[in-house]
Amino acid sequence: MIKAWFKSGTPWVWLNAAAVSTCLIMVVGVLGLIVVRGVGHFWPAPVIQFSYQEPGGPVQTIIGEHIDTSITPAAMAKSTGHIMADDEDTLVQYLIKTGNRDITGADFRWILERNIQQQQTPAELMVVERREWGNFYGQLLAVKESGKIIAAGDQAWPAAQARIDQALAIFKEIAHLEKKEVGAINYSLEQLRLEQKRLELNNRWDAAAEQRLAAEKAELEIDYKKYQTQLSELYRQIRRDSLVATTEGGKEIEIPVAKVVRIFQPNTMSRFDKVWHYGAKLVEFLTDDPREANTEGGIFPAIFGTVMMVIMMSIIVTPFGVIAAVYLREYAKQGFITRLIRIAVNNLAGVPSIVYGVFGLGFFVYILGGNIDQLFFPEAAPAPVYGTPGLLWASITLALLTLPVVIVSTEEGLARIPKSIREGSLALGATKLETLWLTVLPMASPAMMTGLILAVARAAGEVAPLMLVGVVKMAPTLPLDGNYPFLHLDRKFMHLGFHIYDVGFQSPNVEAARPLVYATSLLLVLVIVGLNLSAILIRNHLREKYRALEG
């Protein structure tokens, strides 16, 4: 009977069905994994205090967040060198984030479940998020002002909160002054230096010019001095306070308030507090600059860089893609040339993205950029302006890479427009261009939109070529700012995809950075899946519409 069953072919059909199911499980699994890991990161986890005793050792206290559990079967544990009792089936280990890297040298620690004597969550345990050295876990003892204790015991917590709020406000002001105001002055000074060099190169450097530049320079320097005094006053204020806290080992340490981002006591937080905390962390993630070699803080520059690059790319790719598609559908005689172009389009789509990166680096950056520098920016030599990877070249490279997407999609849209519409327009005396511009293209615009959306989705997720043509792990300035000419196409930028690669693989503290990478991945996946879904929706909608049109 089994033979007959096999002969009927049914099992093979089932097996094929299983392949589809497997693919679906894989997609959902990957998306689910990213969502689960990415969403959880900002939720304040309880801080647990373990009494931990290694066999033959003293009882020690370990404070930290539980990150992960690993269950190893006994045989495997034995082979990795653990001593196992006969009645133990598995070896259970917990990964604890203990923080306090400045004291213990490591953020994380694996502990064995069987060595835990006791575990509790005391209310007074606090987490200090710091600008350096990662989180601190411990108990708050007192708050100091200029070295003198001003609050201790129960008053310490509210006092600390108040001082931190104060310090954060000052910190914001400092950041504003340093980045915006002083940054603008530095930028202007650099422009003056370049202008001087430019005048010298053109042999127009005379007394008048010298005087003018000197005057401008003096003005800027006055401003600079002013900001400098303001800054030093702010620095004095922010450095005044500090927190005194004890670590798990009972060691007393002092944390300068200037280095604190926030403090909280997760074990006493209500659900509402936790939601609030989550929201605050999420906002920080989306709008703040990264800290600690990108492993903490926000990813705003990466979001901004990605968006800028994608916009630039869209501006470049859309006209070219649409024109090529229009040629293929409306102008070209179907034959050898169109076949050749289709092959070219397919090849453009199939060429590995890293090859685009190599091409972009060699051709755009070194050849085009190098020549632009020689022609237009001789004063900046030997520092390159456009002769180095930057936003412009990244955008052009990705425009080339996404060109086939736009062409294919637009062409499909054009193909669906019934011939009768063109013929009608032509019959009424319109030229081909008028027909195209007034009837065909408006009708095909949703298809172009689809193509553009897909191109944007592709560009947002592409990393390999960008590594060569303009993305950096940490860009000091955004490509768009308040200094003339506002949009700096020559600057390097940060990118979400590269951020994931860099933080996940190049960071010195991968374990600490991992949750942030999941969160970044989640953001990127949401954007890309969202874009793709909208493209699919537009496409389906369009198909329905034209089906009606044809009928």
Place this chain on the structure above:
Amino acid sequence: MSEINAPIKQPPATAKDGGSAASGMEPKRPIKISSGEYHQRWRLIKDALARYGVVAGGLGVIVAIVLIFFYLLYVVYPLFISASAAPVSEYPVPEQALGNTLLLAIEEQNEVAARFTDSGQVVFFNAATGKTLLTQAVAIPEGAHITSFAQGSPIKEGAVIYGLSDGRAIIAKQQYKVTYPDNVRLITPSLKYPLGEQPLALDESGAALEAIAVKVGSDSTTIVAKTADKIRLINFKKELSLFADEAALTRTDSVLDLPTAGIAEILIDKDESNLYLINNDGQLGYFDISDKSSPDLKQQLNVVDAGQKITSVTFLNGDLSLMIGDSSGLVSQWSMVRDKLNRPAMQKIRAFKVSDKAIIAINSEQRRKGFMTTDADGIVGIYHSTAEREMIKERVSDALPSTAILSPRANALLLQSAAGNMHFWQVDNEHPEVSIKSLWQKVWYESYPKPDYIWQSSSANNDFEPKYSLTPLVFGTLKASFYAMLVAIPLALMGAIYTAYFMAPGMRQYVKPSIEIMGALPTVILGFLAGLWLAPFMEEHLTGIFALLMIVPVGVMLFAFAWQFLPKTITQNLPEGWDAALLIPVILLSGWIAFQVSVPLETYLFHGTLQDWLKAEMGIGYDQRNSLVVGVAMGFAVIPTIFSIAEDAIFSVPKHLTVGSLALGATPWQTMIRVVLLTASPGIFSAVMIGFGRAVGETMIVLMATGNTPVMDLSVFQGMRTLAANIAVEMPESEVDSTHYRILFLAALVLFMFTFVFNTLAEVIRQRLREKYSSL
């Protein structure tokens, strides 16, 4: 938008009104015929302009792909053009009266050259014109004359040593100071004495030094000198004492245990730990002199064929191999190779047949593994040892050459002929390291036990031998794609078959987009998950993964078998073509069982972990980021590509074919296999091709999910480095227009060609298929 440059205001509403537009829509207002001739003409001009613009834009796509190809080719091309040399000037030997030339030297900029004469004079002259700039006499003491001479090393204006007739020696060093008075480069030569102007007494008895060698290091200097009856080794070690400003020199003396007869050449390597003595009959003696007080004779062997004589010998840059030229015109490279017992032994690693006449001089390049030979016929040749390439072979002078030298950057050569003329040539030899052999075949690198394929492009030190074998990278690329295809092809094709032919349209509507979304996921995320989640997971559950492969298909089959016995009331409730949805829980369940079963199974079968068992029993090492991880992750990335194209091909098989087959009594599966698949096979083939092309070029997943070590190992549990990942890793650090840079471009070109061939083939097949379908 429609208003911008429309001279005739046609109702823009045509587009919006949809259906009625086609069926002769009434214009809302009469078309205003433009009265002006000008307008009409302008309309036509615009139309024509647009036509040209659009045609140009359309052809631009072809231009783009051609541009990419030719640009890559343009960067790669210099690798394969041959080197050239051309004469610059010829002039009589400067200050010929000061004696015969022992050694020629040129400084970095090729401006100043030096001639060391046998009378102890050093003549600095302009390399291009021969004008004497400075003549300096080495401080030879009264009553002694020069009996031997040697150069320590050509690198960094290296020191020379003069052995004297009274058993003493002087070490001198040329120096060039570069200044820029009035923005013009000025190079001032001078002579220095690194160990003092006083001659060093090497032989107490005062016997003449017949042969000598020196190596001057930053804090140690080693001299080997041969007198008529002894070979002495003297080492001066600079010891900085805490209180004195002057460093004290500690001298160590020893005598080598070797007969002096016939010793013609002495060579000390740059670490001053190996010493080579060569005698006229082709005997090479190799000493370990790490301990200067007791030199240890390690090996003695014959390095030339019987009847031949060694005529010239020198170190290749890096002092790891000896280039030995003999009287038959053969230059052989001997290098220290560790044998099976890990003992160092000199071994011949390659030979160049340079000429039929004797080799009279070999000069090595100072930055690369190249060398210049001069033979008794007067022909100068420039070779590269690693690439085994003859770069240049030229007759520089009609008279016999007597001495020659290559400039430090190997871009010029200076040659003195026996007729008393200097020949200054420029040499254009940018990329000697590359040859078909060095890129694709096994090469015997210095200090390696045997010829091998190695990619190791750069290192910190200057005398490193770059290893540019693309073979391990291509191997890695193919290996990664192979495992990816192993995962992707069955899943994608079977999935496509089911989705296109058996699945209910209601389900297909959702399944197809979801799998296509899978293709839109950025590869950097897949790579990140593969590297940081899947790789550790697999390491922990390796047995589970293999159990999964066996248990899930079995589970599915069992379920399917059981399904037919279920009461009809249940089976009929499930609409046809929803089997896949039904299978999801089955697969999840059997997957879970697989992981549960794997733990006791592993303990029972392997008494520990599978990895340990593999290591102990089979000798297979386990790398956490291995091909299996890459296969799964990259398979995931490739599935949607193959699925989508294959599904389209199967779905668009004309319905009358399948209906006809079914009507003739074939089962759906028979129809599928015999009719549908056969018809769609070109489409499926092109799907696989395109998928393969994508896997070959994928960068981020491989970069993140493997260890990126360029090994040639077929094992599933080892990593690899692919061409694409290699470019991503090394391109940002490579110097523009260097050989390394161009080779990375070559790697990109290889990738480009590879995908070009595959994609073009796939596209041509697809176009054919489309024509076939439309004719059916």
